[in-house]
Amino acid sequence: MADKRPIDDVTGIETTGHAWDGIEELNTPLPRWWLWTFYATCVWGLVYVVLYPAWPMVSGATAGVLGYSTRAEVAAEIERVDLSNAALTESLATVDLAVLDRNEELHRFAVQAGRSVFAANCSQCHGAGAAGVRQSGYPNLLDDDWLWGGTMEEIAHTVRHGVRNEDDPDARYSEMPPFDWLEEQDLVATAEYVRSLSGLDHDAAAAAEGAGLFAENCTSCHGEAGLGMREVGAPNLADAIWLRGGSSEEIVAQLVAPRHGVMPPWGGRLGEAEVRAVSAYVHGLGGGERQVGE
Amino acid sequence: MTDAPALFAAREPIFPRRVAGRFRTLKWAILWVTLGIYYVTPWLRWDRGPNLPDQAVLVDLARRRFYFFWIEIWPHEFWLVAGLLIMAGLGLFLFTSALGRVWCGYACPQTVWTDLFLWVERRVEGDRNAQIRLHHAPWNARKARLRATKWTLWLLISAATGGAWVFYFADAPTLLRDLATGRAAPVAYATIALLTATTFVLGGFMREQVCIYMCPWPRIQGAMMDPGTLTVGYRDWRGEPRGRGGVRRQAVAEDVGSAATARYGAAASKEVAAPRTARDGAVLGDCVDCNACVAVCPMGIDIREGQQMECITCALCIDACDDVMAKLDRPRGLIDYLALDDRPPVEPGETADVRPYAGGWSPAPAWRHVLRPRTLIYTAAWAAIGVALLVALFVRPEIAMTVSPVRNPTFVTLSDGSVRNAYDIRLRNKHGEARTFHLALTAPDTLRIALEGTDALTVEVPPTATHLQRVYVTARPQDPAAGRERTGFRFWVEDLADGERAHRDTIFNGRESFDERTGNAG
Numbered sequence: 001m002a003d004k005r006p007i008d009d010v011t012g013i014e015t016t017g018h019a020w021d022g023i024e025e026l027n028t029p030l031p032r033w034w035l036w037t038f039y040a041t042c043v044w045g046l047v048y049v050v051l052y053p054a055w056p057m058v059s060g061a062t063a064g065v066l067g068y069s070t071r072a073e074v075a076a077e078i079e080r081v082d083l084s085n086a087a088l089t090e091s092l093a094t095v096d097l098a099v100l101d102r103n104e105e106l107h108r109f110a111v112q113a114g115r116s117v118f119a120a121n122c123s124q125c126h127g128a129g130a131a132g133v134r135q136s137g138y139p140n141l142l143d144d145d146w147l148w149g150g151t152m153e154e155i156a157h158t159v160r161h162g163v164r165n166e167d168d169p170d171a172r173y174s175e176m177p178p179f180d181w182l183e184e185q186d187l188v189a190t191a192e193y194v195r196s197l198s199g200l201d202h203d204a205a206a207a208a209e210g211a212g213l214f215a216e217n218c219t220s221c222h223g224e225a226g227l228g229m230r231e232v233g234a235p236n237l238a239d240a241i242w243l244r245g246g247s248s249e250e251i252v253a254q255l256v257a258p259r260h261g262v263m264p265p266w267g268g269r270l271g272e273a274e275v276r277a278v279s280a281y282v283h284g285l286g287g288g289e290r291q292v293g294e
Numbered sequence: 295m296t297d298a299p300a301l302f303a304a305r306e307p308i309f310p311r312r313v314a315g316r317f318r319t320l321k322w323a324i325l326w327v328t329l330g331i332y333y334v335t336p337w338l339r340w341d342r343g344p345n346l347p348d349q350a351v352l353v354d355l356a357r358r359r360f361y362f363f364w365i366e367i368w369p370h371e372f373w374l375v376a377g378l379l380i381m382a383g384l385g386l387f388l389f390t391s392a393l394g395r396v397w398c399g400y401a402c403p404q405t406v407w408t409d410l411f412l413w414v415e416r417r418v419e420g421d422r423n424a425q426i427r428l429h430h431a432p433w434n435a436r437k438a439r440l441r442a443t444k445w446t447l448w449l450l451i452s453a454a455t456g457g458a459w460v461f462y463f464a465d466a467p468t469l470l471r472d473l474a475t476g477r478a479a480p481v482a483y484a485t486i487a488l489l490t491a492t493t494f495v496l497g498g499f500m501r502e503q504v505c506i507y508m509c510p511w512p513r514i515q516g517a518m519m520d521p522g523t524l525t526v527g528y529r530d531w532r533g534e535p536r537g538r539g540g541v542r543r544q545a546v547a548e549d550v551g552s553a554a555t556a557r558y559g560a561a562a563s564k565e566v567a568a569p570r571t572a573r574d575g576a577v578l579g580d581c582v583d584c585n586a587c588v589a590v591c592p593m594g595i596d597i598r599e600g601q602q603m604e605c606i607t608c609a610l611c612i613d614a615c616d617d618v619m620a621k622l623d624r625p626r627g628l629i630d631y632l633a634l635d636d637r638p639p640v641e642p643g644e645t646a647d648v649r650p651y652a653g654g655w656s657p658a659p660a661w662r663h664v665l666r667p668r669t670l671i672y673t674a675a676w677a678a679i680g681v682a683l684l685v686a687l688f689v690r691p692e693i694a695m696t697v698s699p700v701r702n703p704t705f706v707t708l709s710d711g712s713v714r715n716a717y718d719i720r721l722r723n724k725h726g727e728a729r730t731f732h733l734a735l736t737a738p739d740t741l742r743i744a745l746e747g748t749d750a751l752t753v754e755v756p757p758t759a760t761h762l763q764r765v766y767v768t769a770r771p772q773d774p775a776a777g778r779e780r781t782g783f784r785f786w787v788e789d790l791a792d793g794e795r796a797h798r799d800t801i802f803n804g805r806e807s808f809d810e811r812t813g814n815a816g
Contacts, residue, residue: 005299016299029303031507101747129702142716145709199711239709240771284746286706286716286766 097152098291114281150289156279162265174233176258191251308594311422315613336461345726388672394525398606456489521634533581587611694722711771723755737783
């Protein structure tokens with residue numbers, strides 16, 4: 001039997017009997033356990049196919065008898081995390097926001113959770129860095145200028161009910177009437193006066209003329225010194241921040257046809273704890289105000 | 295059509311014979327030292343103070359810390375470990391180019407544990423011949439008893455191997471208690487089970503198959519050897535033609551003499567007996583074809599066939615052959631550590647006996663093989679990295695501070711016209727107790743610093759933790775930095791406990807060319 005096997009003359013090693021152009025292939029057998037390992041992987045693969053999702057179908061894949069899915073695993077993981085955070089979430093939903101920062105653990109939890117809530121729900125308008133978009137009238141949340149108040153509780157109210165929407169009766173609401181009936185030069189004079197309030201370059205003569213017009217038409221909401229009034233969402237005109245622009249032309253445009261920002265109410269969409277979390281996050285971006293009396 | 299050739303071959307069992315000698319002794323010493331280090335290390339204690347583990351070597355995966363005696367490595371310092379791995383790689387290059395596969399032969403865990411298992415096997419079943427007899431014997435009570443004893447001992451060693459491994463990843467005494475009482479983490483039991491299984495199978499049954507078919511090192515190391523590399527080889531010019539009885543070539547003794555003198559001193563080059571001829575009249579070399587080198591080989595090869603991929607250079611064939619040569623009163627070293635270019639420029643069939651090393655040729659001394667440009671370059675690179683790592687280790691700051699300026703947006707205008715920049719500062723406290731850090735800045739122009747969430751300028755960082763603090767830097771409207779595009783300044787941090795300070799330079803962004811107050815460019 002053995003002599004029937006072709007042997008290579010030079011090496012003395014058995015050949016496979018295959019020859020190409022006179023070159024014969026030596027037979028160097030692989031270890032048998034490799035073969036068994038290969039069979040073992042086949043068995044493993046078959047078992048896997050039975051147990052786990054495997055074959056792609058038109059929609060979805062074969063389910064596998066274990067009913068495993070990565071989606072369900074993620075859901076379970078989220079549920080597990082939610083469960084482990086349940087106590088913190090519960091406290092956050094009921095805590096007095098004025099004293100939240102006294103509870104370091106809860107405050108840190110709120111800010112971290114709020115960061116995610118903000119990224120998912122708020123960054124579309126206010127920007128990922130919360131700097132707002134001035135051209136579109138989305139306010140900058142980093143500065144210390146607040147239309148509706150900058151304490152954590154006031155921010156939470158704004159988040160919960162929104163601004164000038166028709167879905168929530170408690171929404172922040174204000175409306176500046178159009179002053180399109182004023183003469184062009186009166187509009188410019190008023191704008192020049194407004195610029196003088198915050199110390200910008202202005203035409204002194206026109207501003208003096210505009211002072212009377214301002215006192216007559218604007219002080220009921222913006223106050224005599226133009227410092228604004230948060231109760232009615234009237235912006236401070238004497239500071240350096242201009243949501244709609246601070247040039248004379250931009251002020252005139254806002255006088256003639258005021259633009260009003262709208263923000264949806266988030267109270268129905270986010271849970272109370274999430275509303276408070278995102279408020280704590282925004283409050284900690286650099287402009288948050290302390291509760292009066294603290 | 296002849297029989298189809300067998301494309302798969304079963305493992306040929308190997309029964310290496312016991313051998314004693316200088317290399318066997320060295321290997322035992324290395325075995326006990328390496329195993330000793332492996333088993334003892336996790337139990338060494340090292341006091342680091344409160345809140346820190348007192349285990350000398352600990353890989354704390356959960357908290358992402360690596361402790362090695364006085365060194366503590368955090369994840370951001372993991373490049374130090376990368377440097378160690380590069381050194382390990384270069385060290386392997388160095389050893390391989392100088393001494394061939396010494397790693398495989400002496401230090402590789404596969405070799406060490408296989409040696410240990412072979413030792414157990416011989417204690418239970420006897421030496422080579424007894425093992426072969428037992429292998430071919432039919433199953434009976436004695437065979438079953440011996441096999442069961444051997445496997446039980448192997449399993450115990452395997453369990454101890456896996457068991458020791460997990461102690462590197464948790465406090466050893468605590469983990470041992472938890473393991474014993476069944477309260478340890480499932481991953482600990484799983485790891486022990488896995489390593490027990492692999493040790494048992496790889497050391498007991500796979501053995502040389504691991505080296506030949508599973509391990510990449512033989513290929514890589516083989517490629518790193520060159521003709522000047524010392525490795526285990528057979529002096530065929532001295533040994534051939536092999537045979538029993540007969541005449542030994544006189545001149546062989548001479549050329550061996552010169553080589554042996556060069557390497558081992560005058561004592562090795564003693565005169566040998568007069569030439570003898572084999573029964574058929576041929577003149578023979580020193581090899582008596584006793585097969586001792588083959589019988590002791592744990593890889594089951596014949597070193598006389600030359601360099602082979604299977605050879606792990608365990609040097610046991612040297613011991614075996616030296617033993618035989620001593621009995622025959624021939625010089626040692628027929629099989630020896632030698633380099634390919636030690637081979638004299640004569641063919642075995644040639645009359646080397648009349649012109650030993652013609653042309654004044656003689657093999658290079660051992661130090662010439664070890665000290666070559668190639669090995670010196672490896673040594674230099676290895677040492678340079680080592681020194682660089684040591685320097686980096688000892689000059690790394692105790693206070694680790696990173697400053698990342700917030701660039702979305704680059705600056706914020708406040709209601710009074712001030713310009714504010716924000717920075718995320720990470721402070722690492724490597725001490726075992728909480729530390730308070732004071733933050734300050736120095737700037738060419740007036741800049742003011744404030745911390746989010748506190749009116750103070752101090753931050754308390756918990757023990758062995760990193761703290762992220764948002765810091766605001768503000769320039770008033772009239773300050774030059776407010777209007778300038780960029781202003782460089784320096785953050786300072788001081789550890790109030792020991793007064794150590796550190797600093798980072800960064801940039802303050804002014805209003806640039808964009809006037810946000812009016813919204814007008816330029």
